Amino acid sequence: ELKVEQNPLFLSMQEGKNYTIYCNYSTTSDRLYWYRQDPGKSLESLFVLLSNGAVKQEGRLMASLDTKARLSTLHITAAVHDLSATYFCAVDMGMKTSYDKVIFGPGTSLSVIP
Amino acid sequence: SAVISQKPSRDICQRGTSLTIQCQVDSQVTMMFWYRQQPGQSLTLIATANQGSEATYESGFVIDKFPISRPNLTFSTLTVSNMSPEDSSIYLCSVEVGWNEQFFGPGTRLTVL
Numbered sequence: 001e002l003k004v005e006q007n008p009l010f011l012s013m014q015e016g017k018n019y020t021i022y023c024n025y026s027t028t029s030d031r032l033y034w035y036r037q038d039p040g041k042s043l044e045s046l047f048v049l050l051s052n053g054a055v056k057q058e059g060r061l062m063a064s065l066d067t068k069a070r071l072s073t074l075h076i077t078a079a080v081h082d083l084s085a086t087y088f089c090a091v092d093m094g095m096k097t098s099y100d101k102v103i104f105g106p107g108t109s110l111s112v113i114p
Numbered sequence: 115s116a117v118i119s120q121k122p123s124r125d126i127c128q129r130g131t132s133l134t135i136q137c138q139v140d141s142q143v144t145m146m147f148w149y150r151q152q153p154g155q156s157l158t159l160i161a162t163a164n165q166g167s168e169a170t171y172e173s174g175f176v177i178d179k180f181p182i183s184r185p186n187l188t189f190s191t192l193t194v195s196n197m198s199p200e201d202s203s204i205y206l207c208s209v210e211v212g213w214n215e216q217f218f219g220p221g222t223r224l225t226v227l
Contacts, residue, residue, distance in 0.1 A: 033215070033216070035218075041220075041221075042206060042218045042219060042220045042221050043157075043206070043208075043218040045215055045216070045217065048215050088156060088157070090157075090216075101159065101162070102147075102159070102216060103159075104156045104157040104158075105156060106155075106156045107156050
């Protein structure tokens with residue numbers, strides 16, 4: 001069974017600082033997703049990473065994927081309060097099932113403090 | 115992308131009753147998914163619904179408790195049957211667009227008393 005871990009689970013950071021959230025998964029996969037969830041809201045798709053070495057950036061967020069290490073990172077640059085939310089990585093089990101099945105990590109609750 | 119709506123957005127129910135949640139998509143999609151998110155937790159896949167066939171349930175979820183319908187390519191329902199307080203969660207439907215991305219509905223917040 002695929003397991004997805006995130007580190008840290010809780011993150012409090014000051015505005016203007018940089019930080020990285022890590023997502024490890026236990027079996028091979030070449031598709032990984034990052035989502036954002038604001039309190040009481042649904043999930044917003046941030047990034048879709050489809051191959052080893054993929055890097056995508058949007059504003060202050062940059063995501064990367066290393067399929068050999070089974071690791072993805074979400075890097076936050078110069079954090080602002082608006083980035084406060086819970087961030088989930090999710091890994092596609094690919095051909096291991098007859099249908100698309102995505103396993104979610106536990107989430108990283110990010111709080112950016114002025 | 116896809117625009118997804120869910121009804122109801124929230125409900126408070128008595129134990130032993132059932133609630134049917136509707137999910138409507140603005141375009142035709144092959145796969146629809148139902149997730150549960152318990153308070154403060156991550157998302158857990160309940161089942162995958164493919165139009166014209168029986169839903170595929172994940173370990174720990176059974177059809178008698180969570181019957182699903184998928185009558186066409188834009189609509190699905192999830193019923194939470196014989197509810198108990200442990201069923202209090204947010205229930206989300208999602209769809210896969212193209213090969214690469216899942217989009218989520220706004221969720222249904224269920225409280226069982």
